[in-house]
Structures are given as C-alpha cells and as structure tokens.
Amino acid sequence: MRELDVSKISSAVTEMMMEANYILGEDVLQALHQALEREESANGRQVLRQLLQNAELARAEQLPLCQDTGFAVVYLEIGQEVHLSGGDLNEAVQEGIRRGSAEGYLRRSIVADPLRRVNTNDNTPAVIHVTIVPGEEVKITVVPKGGGSENASAVKMLQPAAGADGVIDFVLETVCRMGSSACPPLIVGVGIGGTLEKTAALAKKALLREVGKPHPDLYYAQLEQELLQRINDLGIGPQGFGGRITALAVHIETYAAHIASLPVAVNINCHAARHLSRIL
C-alpha cells in the first residue's frame, strides 16, 4: 500500500490547469501546420496563421490561448494500492483549480447555479471523473473545456438499425448545426454505445487522444477517416469562413450497447484541444 498526500494532487492540478491554458500541444501544432499547407481559402489560411501565432505568443508570455479558460474537467485514475491521506480528495482537486485560476490569471467562467447564475469567482467546482485501476499510481488529466464548443455538442439515442450511416448522419448534422460557432478547425469526439451518460463520457474521452492518432480497431479507424473527409467536404472551413479544413481530426470511442439501443454523442472541441496528464 502506497501513501499519497492529497496536497500533492492539489499542487499538480494547479500547475496543470495553468499549463494546459498556455501551451498548445505539439500534436495540435503539427495538425495546424499540415492544415495550413492544405487549406485553399485565403481567409481560411489567414485564420490558421493567426492560430499558430497565437500559440507562440501564449506560450512565450504565459497568456491563456483563449479568454475562455474553460470548465475544468479532471480525470483521476487511482491505483487500488494507493491510500490517499491528508484530507478530502474532492476538496484537494477543487483547491488545485482555485489556485491555478488565481495564480494563472484565468477567467472566472463558472456560475454556481445553472438558472440563478451567480459566478463562483474561482472557477470551481471542477467536473471530476474518478476511476479505480490496478496499481499504485495516480494519473491526473486536466481538461479546461471551452463553453462555445461544448454548446455545439449533442447526444442522441439512435435505433440499432440506423447503424453506421445513422451515426455519420448525426455527426454531420451536429457539426453543421453549430460548427461555425465552435471555432473550427475542430476536433470531433464521438462516443458510440453504452447508455445515455456513458456515450457522452466516451465522446469527451475521445478528445483526450493525441490528435490524429487512429483508433486501434481498423473498422473504427476507417469510420474516423470517412467522418473526417465528410466533415471537411461540408466546406465550413476555418472559423466558418469557407474552406477545406473544418476539422483536424475525428476520434471515436465505443462501448458495448443494449440490444435495443445505439446511443451516439458528439463532443466538439475547438482547435485548442487543451488537456494535460501527469502520473504521481
């Protein structure tokens, strides 16, 4: 049994919340450079150039990439051989977000109640997903999720007979509906299977994958490619100004499904697929 003080989790969350907001991942940078080579529209190329300059400036000046520094989504994979001590785990994560937001000059983007809407002024509470896994490590992943792209996301319970075509239709429909407001070029996370909440969680988890890395199952890797092609054929382009690059990648995650159900969720991310992981 390994002892781990929750204050270590708190400090890690603080650092990760800041870093994720300032530094665009190498995978995204590479995808943006490739997009710039392929984009035909002049306005589209100008957008991609601005996004690359933005990433450079944000990293150099420790400025948030985007003023929407996100709803903090925190994944904890806790080894079952770990004993967490020194306080309440949930409170430790919230404290990490609170400190990261203050020390990092992040925007206060969270209201305490969805209808009465008073700002909590410290970006808490985070949305926390905990899983217990074998081993004696704790893996922390911090995802500051922007509101604009989250608003463009959707979930639908399809009939099993709708099949892959039904999934493709729903993904295209979702991207068309709000895609140009979600700061394209997008990264599109697709969850297929499970239950209502499971499929939504899968779609979000799909956004954590290295951008453009294909699904290990060839069937789904091909479906990802077909979806990417068809999304880009929509012509929405960078920022919706028209162009060849609407999405940088489509990532699918799946789970078993009930014999009566084919749930599908689409979680849209702007180009800044901000996420960082660390193992304690």
Next chain:
Amino acid sequence: MKVKHLLTPLTEADILALQAGQAVLISGIIYTARDAAHQKLAELQQSGQPLPFALHGQLLYYVGPSPARPGQVIGAAGPTTSSRMDRYTPALLAQGLKGCIGKGPRTQAVKDALVRYKAVYLAAVGGAGALLSRTVRQAEVVAYPELGPEAVYRLQVENFPAVVVNDAYGQDLYEQGQKQYRRQNNKPGKDDAHVPGR
C-alpha cells in the same frame, strides 16, 4: 482582397464600402458586451433610460477577457459566440450601433436589421485570444464592474483584425464561403440532402 483599415466611430460611408469577406484592421474605441451586459442594456432600453455609453457609430465586441497580469492592459481577449446576443442586437442597431464583432452565424432578424440600419457584423478569430489582446492599447471598465469578465469595457484598439461576415447589402460570408468550398459526397450512406441548411 486588400485589407481595409477602419477607424471608429464608423460612418454610413464606411459601412457601405464594406462587403462580406473583406478583411479589416480596426483602430479606435470599441465597447465590449456579452450575455449579462446585453440583458442589462435591454432592460434600460425597455424602460426608456439612457445607456451607459453612446451607441452612435460604435462597434460592440462580444468578449469576456481573462484578467490582466500586472503591468499588462488586458488578458486574452478573443470573440465569444454571437448567436447568444441575437435577441438583443436589432434594438441596439436601431439606436445607432454600427456593428458588432463576434464569431458564428446570426439570425435572419439580425441580418435584416443590419441592412435596414446600415451596419455590419464582423468576425474575429475565435481561439486567438492571446494574439488579439496585443491589439488592445487601453482597457477601462465603463459599466457593470460587478459582472467581472462580463463588464462593459471601453477598449482602445490598434489594427484589430476581423473579417466582414454580414454586410449592409444582405450578404453572408458563412453562406457564401461554405457554398464555394462544399463538395458533394458520393460515398456510401445517405447523400447530404439530409444536412440541414444554414
């Protein structure tokens, strides 16, 4: 198309010289407002009270900046989604507002109001908040400080980059651009007739 320089406040002649797709660099004063500030402005309009700043010839920028570090003017300051402001925009245009800056499409009612009141809708690059912040020379809260990032700021900007999306002639860059680059797809599955129009 050559980039055009715009100096605020804007005149009718400035507006009529702009077409959808035109890239511009804006200099001068612009005001910020997003969801909560729009609601407050609408309440003042409905009760016939004066607004905290004069709208005539001005541009409204839909932004909620992140806090400034010590010694800096402003934090990241990119556009937020404009559709949430759609319900308030026509009344502001009727009072002399000459345009707004945000991201994403507007309703037909907003587009009609832009034609009627001779105004424009511009898009800045969403996700370029750090870069855009560098065009802001001064920032001052002029109303609703209690709203934090949603307060109304008067920003002095220099060469703030944007693109005309909806002009005073009823043109729409999102529709035109997407039509130009859209490809019909013949792969298995349904054709894209099912895709809702925008």
